[in-house]
Every structure is written in C-alpha cells, then in structure tokens.
Amino acid sequence: MEITIRDETNVTILALKGRLDLGTGSAVKEQVKNLFEKEKTMIHLNLAEVEFINSSGLGSLVSIMKEVRLRKGRLTLSNLDSYVQEIFEITQLSHIFEIFATEEETLNSYRAVPVS
Amino acid sequence: MHTVVDRMGRFLAQLQSSDFADREKAVKELATFYGDEAIAGLVLALEDSDPRIRELAADSLGRTNVCFASQLLIRSQNHRNIETRKLVTEFLVRIGSPAVQFLLDALDDDDPDIRMFAVCMLGRIRDDTTVGALCERLSDGNLKVVRSAVEALGEIGSSKAIPALVATYEKIADVRLQVVEALGKIGDPAAVEALLGYLKADDPLLLCAVIEAVGNIGAKDSVETLREHLDSKDPAIAETALAAIINITAKYGQDFGYDLPVKQFQGFLISSIKNGDKKITEFILNRLTGLCEQQMVGFALDALDFVEEGAVKRILEALGKVGPSASELILERFVESTYRTKLILLDILGWFVDESIAGRLVDFVDDPHPEVRRKIAYTLGKAGWSGAAATLKKLATDEVGYVREAAFVALGWLCSERDVDFLLTGLKDEYSDVREAALGALVIISGPKVIAKLAADLYHHDSGRQHLAVTGLGLIGEREVIDPLMKVLNHPEPSIRKAALTSLARIGEITDIEPLKLALHDENSGVRKAAVSALITIQGERAVGEIRFLLDDKDVWVRYHTISSIGRLGFDKHSEYLLPYLEEEEDIVRIAATKAVAQMANRRVLPQPEASPKEERYCRGC
Numbered sequence: 001m002e003i004t005i006r007d008e009t010n011v012t013i014l015a016l017k018g019r020l021d022l023g024t025g026s027a028v029k030e031q032v033k034n035l036f037e038k039e040k041t042m043i044h045l046n047l048a049e050v051e052f053i054n055s056s057g058l059g060s061l062v063s064i065m066k067e068v069r070l071r072k073g074r075l076t077l078s079n080l081d082s083y084v085q086e087i088f089e090i091t092q093l094s095h096i097f098e099i100f101a102t103e104e105e106t107l108n109s110y111r112a113v114p115v116s
Numbered sequence: 117m118h119t120v121v122d123r124m125g126r127f128l129a130q131l132q133s134s135d136f137a138d139r140e141k142a143v144k145e146l147a148t149f150y151g152d153e154a155i156a157g158l159v160l161a162l163e164d165s166d167p168r169i170r171e172l173a174a175d176s177l178g179r180t181n182v183c184f185a186s187q188l189l190i191r192s193q194n195h196r197n198i199e200t201r202k203l204v205t206e207f208l209v210r211i212g213s214p215a216v217q218f219l220l221d222a223l224d225d226d227d228p229d230i231r232m233f234a235v236c237m238l239g240r241i242r243d244d245t246t247v248g249a250l251c252e253r254l255s256d257g258n259l260k261v262v263r264s265a266v267e268a269l270g271e272i273g274s275s276k277a278i279p280a281l282v283a284t285y286e287k288i289a290d291v292r293l294q295v296v297e298a299l300g301k302i303g304d305p306a307a308v309e310a311l312l313g314y315l316k317a318d319d320p321l322l323l324c325a326v327i328e329a330v331g332n333i334g335a336k337d338s339v340e341t342l343r344e345h346l347d348s349k350d351p352a353i354a355e356t357a358l359a360a361i362i363n364i365t366a367k368y369g370q371d372f373g374y375d376l377p378v379k380q381f382q383g384f385l386i387s388s389i390k391n392g393d394k395k396i397t398e399f400i401l402n403r404l405t406g407l408c409e410q411q412m413v414g415f416a417l418d419a420l421d422f423v424e425e426g427a428v429k430r431i432l433e434a435l436g437k438v439g440p441s442a443s444e445l446i447l448e449r450f451v452e453s454t455y456r457t458k459l460i461l462l463d464i465l466g467w468f469v470d471e472s473i474a475g476r477l478v479d480f481v482d483d484p485h486p487e488v489r490r491k492i493a494y495t496l497g498k499a500g501w502s503g504a505a506a507t508l509k510k511l512a513t514d515e516v517g518y519v520r521e522a523a524f525v526a527l528g529w530l531c532s533e534r535d536v537d538f539l540l541t542g543l544k545d546e547y548s549d550v551r552e553a554a555l556g557a558l559v560i561i562s563g564p565k566v567i568a569k570l571a572a573d574l575y576h577h578d579s580g581r582q583h584l585a586v587t588g589l590g591l592i593g594e595r596e597v598i599d600p601l602m603k604v605l606n607h608p609e610p611s612i613r614k615a616a617l618t619s620l621a622r623i624g625e626i627t628d629i630e631p632l633k634l635a636l637h638d639e640n641s642g643v644r645k646a647a648v649s650a651l652i653t654i655q656g657e658r659a660v661g662e663i664r665f666l667l668d669d670k671d672v673w674v675r676y677h678t679i680s681s682i683g684r685l686g687f688d689k690h691s692e693y694l695l696p697y698l699e700e701e702e703d704i705v706r707i708a709a710t711k712a713v714a715q716m717a718n719r720r721v722l723p724q725p726e727a728s729p730k731e732e733r734y735c736r737g738c
Contacts, residue, residue, distance in 0.1 A: 021593070052622060054593030055562035062531055062560065066500040069470065072440065083622065087591055091556035092525040096498050 002049075003031055010110040011042040011076075013103065017049035025060025032064050041073025042110065046103050048079035053087060065096060074098070078106045128157045131164075139169050147176035209240045216241060220249050228258040235261060239268025247272060251280040263291050270298025275306060282310045292317075293325050300329025308335045315341065324356045331360025334367040346377065355384040359396065366395040378403070379411055386418045401427055404434040413438060413445045420457045428460060440468040447476050455485050462491040466498050474499035478507040486516040493519065497526025505530055509538055517547040524550060528557025536565050543573070543584060555584050559591045567592065571600035579609060586612050590619025598623060605631045610640035617643065621650035629654060633662055641671040648674075652681045660690055667693060675700075676708045683712020691716045 001024035002017040012035055018024060032043060045061075061077075068075040078100040080088065088094045100106040123145075130142035143161050146154045161173035215237070222234035235253055238246045250272070253265035266284065269277040278299065285295040296314060299307040311333070314326045327345060330338045342364075345357035358381050378385065378400075388396040400419065404412050416431045423431070435442050446461050453461060465473055474496050483489050493511045496504040508530070511523035524542045527535050539561070542554025558566045570592075573585035586604065589597040601616045601623075617635060620626055632654070635647035648666060651659035666678040679697060682690050694716075697709035 052593070052624075054623070055559050055591070056594065058560050059531060059562070062500070062529060069468075069498075069500065072468070087559075090552065090587075090591060091528060091560050092553065093529070093560070095494055095525070096529055 001027060003028060005031065005035075007040075008107055008110075011044050011074075011107065012040045013044045013046060015046040015048070018051075020047075020050050020053040020057030020060070022054075022056035025057045029060050029064055032067065036067065036071060041068060041071040043068060043073065044076045044078065044103070044106050044110075046079050047077055047081065047084055048103075050084055051081050053084050058087065058091065058093065061097070062093070074110075076100060076106050076109070078103050128153070128160075131157060131161055136166055136169070139164060139166070140172065143169060143172050143176060209237070212241055213243060216243050216246060220246060223249055223253060228256075228261055231256065231258070232261045232264045235264040235268050239264070239271040242272050244272055244274040244276070247274045247276050251277060254280055254284045259288075259290060262288060263294050266291050266294040266298050270294070270301040273302050275302060275304040278302065278304060278307050278310075282307070285310070285314070293322055296322065296325040296329050300325075300332040303333050305333055305335045308333055308338055312338065312341055315345075320350050320353060323353055327353065327356045327360050331356075331363035334364045336364065336368065339364055351384075355381060358384065359388070359393075362395055362399045365399060378407065382411070382415070386415070389419045390422045392422070397423055397427060401430050404431065405437060409438055409441060410445070413442045417445065417449050417453075417457075417461075420460055421454050432460065432464060435464050436467060440470070440473075443468060443473050447473070450480060455488065458483070458485070458488045459491055462488070462495050466491075466495045469495050469499045471499060471501045471503065474501045474504050478504060481507050481511060486514070486519050489514060489516070489519045490522040493522035493526045497522075497529040500530060502530055502532055505532060505535055509535075512538070512542065517545075517550055520545065521547070521550045521553040524553035524557050528553075528560040531561055533561055533563050533565070536561060536563065536569075540569055543581065548580075551580070551584060555588045559588055562592050562594065564596065567594070567596050567600070571597075574600060574604050574607065574612065582607075582609060582612055583615070586615040586619070590615060590622065593619070593623050595623075595625060598626060602626075602628070602631050605635055610638070610643050613638065613640070613643045614646040617646035617650045621646075621653040624654055626654055636663060636666060641669075641674050644669065644671070644674050645677045648678050648681050652685065657685055657687055657690075660685070660687075660693075664693055667697065672702050672705060675702075675705050679705065679708040679712050683708070683715045686715055688716050 001019065004015040004017075006013050006015075014028065014031060016024075016028065020028070028045075035041075035043060043064075065075050076098045079102060080099060088097070088099070098109075100109065127142040127145045130138045131146075133139050133142070139161070143158065146157045146161075155177065158173045158177045162170055162177075164170050164173065219234040219237050219241070222230050225231050225234070231253070235250060238250060247269065250265050250268050254262055256262050256265065262284070266281065269281060281295050281298055281302075285292050292314075296311065299311060308330060311326055311330050315323065315330075317323045317326060323345075327342060330342060339361055342357045342360050346354050346361075348354040348357070358376065361376065385396055385400055389400060397419070400415055401423075404416060407415065412434060416435055420428065420431060435446075443465060446465060450458060450461055465477065469477070477492055477495060481489065481492055483492065489511060493508060496508055505527065508523045508527050512520050512527065514520050514523065520542075524539065527539060536558065539554050539557050542557070543551050545551050545554065558570070567589065570585040570588045573581045574589075576582055576585065586601070589601055598620065601620050604616045605613055607613050607616070613635065617632065620632070626632070629651065632647055632650050635643055636651070638644050638647065644666060648663050651662055655662075660682055663678055663681070666674055667682075669675050669678065675697070679694055682694065691713050694709045694712050697705055698713065700706045700709065
C-alpha cells in the first residue's frame with residue numbers, strides 16, 4: 001500500500017492507495033502513531049484509491065479512531081469507494097467516523113468548526 | 117298571489133320561529149331583498165340564539181346596503197350576546213372605509229357607549245384620516261371614551277397624534293399608561309424626548325411601560341439612558357430595560373449590549389426564550405461563544421427545549437467549541453431533560469465520549485424512550501470502552517427492535533472477541549435489521565470462531581442464515597474465508613454460489629481457479645456471469661481463453677456480459693473474437709459488441725456506412 005502524507009491547515013492528510021488489510025492496516029497505524037509523536041491528532045484519511053478493505057482493515061481504522069479519541073483529536077475519512085462505503089453501511093461504522101464525500105469538504109470542516 | 121311586502125313580512129316573522137330551518141330560510145330569503153326592512157331583519161338575526169344563524173346574517177349583511185347596515189349596527193352595538201358584538205365588529209372592520217363616515221358621526225352621539233364603540237372601530241379600521249377626530253375625543257367627558265381614543269390612535273400609528281397624546285399624558289393621569297403604550301406603537305423617534313422625560317415616573321408599572329415604549333421606538337440615542345435602569349432595585353424595571361436594549365440591538369443589527377450583565381439576568385433571559393421571544397433568543401445565540409464556559413453551557417442547555425431547529429444547530433456548534441468539559445453539565449441535566457433535548461445531548465456527548473462519560477451514561481440505560489436508549493447504545497459504542505459491554509448486551513435484549521440493532525452495532529465497535537458468542541445470538545433475531553447489525557459486528561471482530569460459525573451457517577436450514585453467512589464471509593475478506601467460499605460454489609442455492617464468486621473475486625489471492633472455471637458451466641446464468649467477472653478480476657487478460665465459449669451462451673445476457681467484460685480489458689487482439697457479434701440478431705449483443713470493439717480502440721475494423729445513392733452521384737461528378 002502507498003501512503004502519501006501531507007500537512008494542510010489544522011489537519012494532516014494521509015492518502016491511501018491499494019488494499020487495506022492486516023498488513024497494510026498495520027502500516028497505516030504505524031504512520032498515525034508517528035504523527036501522534038509529533039503531536040498531530042487531527043488526521044484525515046483519503047480512501048479514494050482504496051478499492052478493497054477487509055475486517056482487519058476495518059479493525060485498523062477502528063483502532064486508529066480509538067487512539068485519536070484518547071488524544072482528544074479528530075479523525076475524518078473521505079472519498080470512499082462504493083465497496084468500502086457498502087462495508088461501512090453494513091457495519092454502521094459511518095456512525096462513529098466522520099465521513100465526507102470529498103477531501104475539499106473535509107478541509108472546509110477543519111477550517112470552520114473544530115468539533116473538540 | 118303574495119306581494120313582495122307580504123313575503124318579506126312572512127320572513128321577518130319566521131325569524132322568531134323556534135325551528136332552525138325556518139329561521140335559516142328566512143335569513144337567506146331576506147338577503148335577496150333590497151330595502152331597509154330586510155337589512156333590519158338581518159340585523160335582528162344577528163341576535164339569534166344559534167351561532168350559525170348569526171354568522172349567516174352577518175355574511176348576508178356584508179352583501180347588502182352597507183351604509184344603512186353600518187348605521188344600524190353602530191346603533192345596535194350594545195347587543196347582549198358577546199358573540200353578536202364580535203360579529204358586528206368584524207362586519208364593520210370588513211366594510212372598512214364605507215363605514216368610517218358613520219363611525220365619525222357616531223363620535224358625537226350622546227350615548228358614551230356608542231362613542232366608545234365608534235372610537236374602537238376606527239382604531240380597528242386604521243384610517244389615518246380619522247386621527248384628527250380621534251384626537252378631539254381625547255377631550256371627551258367620559259374617561260372610557262378618552263382611553264379608547266388613546267388606544268385607537270396607537271393602533272392607527274400616525275405621528276400626527278403625538279402632540280395630542282403628549283398633552284393628554286400631562287392632563288389626565290388615569291390614561292398615562294395607555295398614552296405611553298400608544299406612543300410606543302406609533303414608533304416615531306419624535307416621541308422619544310417626551311418618553312425619556314416620563315422615566316422619572318414613580319409608578320413602576322408606568323415606568324416599565326415607558327421603557328418598553330422607548331425600546332419599541334428603537335432610537336440608538338436612548339440606549340445609554342436605558343442602561344441606567346439595568347441597576348434598578350425593581351427586577352421588573354431592570355428586565356424591561358434589558359429587553360428594550362435588546363430590542364434596539366435587533367432593530368439596527370448592531371450590538372449595543374456587548375457588555376450587558378447577562379449573568380445577572382439569566383433567569384429572565386431563559387424565561388423569555390421559553391416564552392418564544394425571538395429577539396432575546398437571537399441576542400443570546402449571538403453571544404453564546406462570548407460567555408464564560410459554564411454560563412454558556414447553562415444558557416445553551418436551558419434554551420435547547422424552546423428553540424427551533426436552526427437555533428439548535430447554533431447551540432450545538434457553540435457546545436462543540438466548549439469540548440469535553442461541557443459533558444459534566446450535560447450529564448447533570450440529562451435525567452430532567454425532555455425527550456427531544458436528551459437526543460440532542462446524546463449527539464453532543466457522542467463527540468467526546470470517553471470511558472468516564474460512558475461510565476456515567478450507563479446509568480440512563482433504562483430511559484423510558486426507546487429512541488433515547490438507542491442513542492445511548494450508539495454513544496457507548498463510540499466510547500470503545502469494553503466496560504460498556506454488559507450494558508450493551510442488556511440493550512441487545514431490549515423489547516424494541518431498533519434498540520437491539522443499535523446495541524449489536526455498538527458491540528461490534530468495541531471489537532472484543534469475548535462478545536462473539538453473544539453476537540451470534542443476534543443472527544437469530546426476528547428482525548432482519550437486528551440480524552444484519554449482529555453480522556456487521558461479527559465482520560468487524562472476525563477471527564477463526566466467527567469464520568467457522570459463518571461457514572457452518574452456509575448450510576443452515578434457514579436460507580436467510582445462508583445469505584447472511586455468505587455475505588459476512590465476503591465482507592470479512594480474509595484469506596481464511598477463501599476455502600469455505602470455494603466449497604460453497606457447489607451450494608444448491610444459485611444466489612449463494614453467485615455471492616461466493618463475487619466475494620472471491622474481490623478478495624483475489626486465489627491459487628486454485630478450477631472451481632471458478634467450473635462455475636462457467638453452471639446451470640444458472642447469473643452464476644455464469646459472476647464466474648466471468650471473477651475470472652476476469654483474478655486473471656485479467658489470461659481469462660479470455662477460458663470465458664470465450666460463453667460468447668455463444670444460450671442466454672443473451674451472458675453473451676452480453678462476456679462481450680462487455682472482454683471489451684473492458686481493452687486488448688486489441690481480442691477484437692477478432694467479437695467481430696462476428698457485430699452482426700448478431702439480438703440488438704443488445706450487437707450494441708455490446710460495437711461498444712467493446714470501440715473500447716479496444718480498433719475503430720478501423722468497424723464496418724463503413726454504405727454511401728447513399730445521392731452521395732454516389734455526387735462522387736461520380738467529382
């Protein structure tokens with residue numbers, strides 16, 4: 001999996017490319033952990049190029065969410081592929097993740113009102 | 117033969133009948149006559165004991181000679197029946213201008229009740245040409261007439277009345293309150309100077325009225341004077357002064373109250389919000405974020421129950437900015453809150469719920485409202501706190517299906533393998549939403565136990581369970597599910613075979629594709645199509661040789677799907693397989709082939725359109 005990281009105002013964006021499973025999920029968790037060490041807790045995952053996610057991948061996202069919450073940060077997701085979106089609907093994870101249609105919408109939300 | 121007079125006489129007599137139908141007929145008939153007697157009869161019917169007759173009479177009068185009717189009604193205004201008086205009033209107001217002259221004439225009547233009635237009616241009609249005549253009534257010998265004239269002038273709202281009203285204030289102490297209110301209603305800044313002078317009044321009721329009137333007029337210059345009354349020992353005066361300043365603020369869209377002692381007036385402001393005072397609500401909403409944290413949260417929570425949706429959103433935004441420290445106050449208020457507010461509070465808590473908040477929230481799990489219990493389940497799930505599992509399991513046995521659904525979903529978010537056995541019980545729930553929620557939770561948790569259970573369910577006697585199992589295994593998507601999904605390609609149910617193929621294609625990483633190749637020969641066309649997609653996804657261009665024979669499948673949609681799948685690969689070399697289908701009888705297959713060949717960027721092989729005879733002639737000429 002390719003992970004591209006860039007900083008925007010108030011948020012760090014991780015653009016993921018490839019399959020999100022056990023191995024790649026751990027890689028994403030590792031990257032997020034590095035961000036925590038730099039005291040970056042406002043994190044956005046752009047999933048536009050994630051065409052497959054399995055239960056391990058979901059577990060990684062939930063785990064990242066818990067860590068972000070512990071640090072009183074914010075985790076957002078955007079550009080969910082239709083299959084990924086389907087999984088989020090069945091597991092109702094859309095209730096606990098802030099999901100935006102586009103990265104631009106997400107960035108606007110960080111500019112407007114930080115929730116916590 | 118009856119004369120017209122005879123007939124009218126009969127109808128007039130019928131008005132006294134004890135039979136409703138007779139009286140109703142009489143009124144309807146009288147309405148068809150022209151003449152003062154008929155109108156008098158209709159006026160008489162206004163006193164009928166039955167409201168339907170009274171309304172019919174009033175309605176009929178509106179279509180008659182309004183001048184005569186007006187005169188009659190003004191004279192007969194002192195009907196015993198209050199409903200009749202109301203009808204007369206409405207009738208005159210409806211007539212409007214044509215009635216004005218009769219009302220002006222009645223201002224000089226000897227009977228003070230008629231003068232008062234005429235004054236009131238003129239106030240209702242609001243014709244500002246009557247201001248002069250009404251001002252004259254300010255000198256009427258009867259106090260009730262004077263008071264009504266003051267009120268009427270306030271209703272009309274003409275600035276021309278200000279000098280006369282100011283003079284009346286000085287002259288007659290008993291109507292000062294009404295004068296002040298009238299000046300406030302007129303709303304002309306020309307009255308401010310006089311009103312500010314009345315602020316010296318000793319009577320607290322009058323003083324409040326003056327302050328309110330100044331606020332209604334809304335002159336910026338009066339703010340400083342009004343401020344002085346914020347410190348009044350009489351809370352009613354101080355509160356009225358605050359409301360007046362807020363009124364002026366609203367009028368100009370400017371904030372003259374930036375340093376108002378809001379805390380001092382918290383009770384008054386909240387009760388004003390509860391009473392639906394829009395200006396005060398707006399004032400508070402505008403400054404929520406400027407208040408200290410505790411004060412802001414207090415205001416916000418108090419107001420939540422009484423504001424509209426748009427305002428709720430603004431309150432939520434403000435509370436969101438406060439962050440987790442708002443939680444403590446929210447939890448304190450939770451029990452006593454209304455159903456609607458509880459739902460909003462749970463939304464807020466959901467933003468920053470953690471173990472400590474979740475630990476408090478479990479106390480409210482027996483809330484009488486299922487929607488609240490449902491939201492509590494979601495909020496507990498968001499906390500991700502394993503300590504909430506016991507509470508969520510309790511909610512998962514709730515009597516209401518959607519509460520159980522939320523509880524199963526939330527248990528999934530906790531990601532605890534210890535809950536797998538319990539989650540499996542959700543697959544047996546009577547409601548499909550609950551079963552799907554339990555499945556979603558199992559997908560997140562996954563693990564060997566879940567996979568083994570779902571694999572076993574693939575052959576459950578209940579076909580619904582079979583479908584849940586194949587969906588679940590597909591969504592789990594781990595290598596461990598490949599084996600059970602491969603085996604299921606021999607399942608007796610075609611939809612299960614098809615779902616397994618779709619999931620296998622998505623998972624990829626298949627080493628043995630023979631079962632998939634066999635599925636190309638499945639008796640079910642849907643399964644054959646799924647097998648085509650699966651092989652193309654897994655093998656790419658190498659699959660074409662395997663699937664080619666389906667270009668001649670007996671099912672037109674399998675042919676269509678195979679052509680489209682080969683086309684999407686985009687390899688020029690495959691176009692030769694598709695060319696024969698450009699001539700296919702079936703339109704849908706021909707279209708698919710044309711599109712597929714075009715996708716292969718091989719337009720040169722497309723047949724050239726035949727030239728028309730006209731074109732041929734033109735070309736020959738060339």
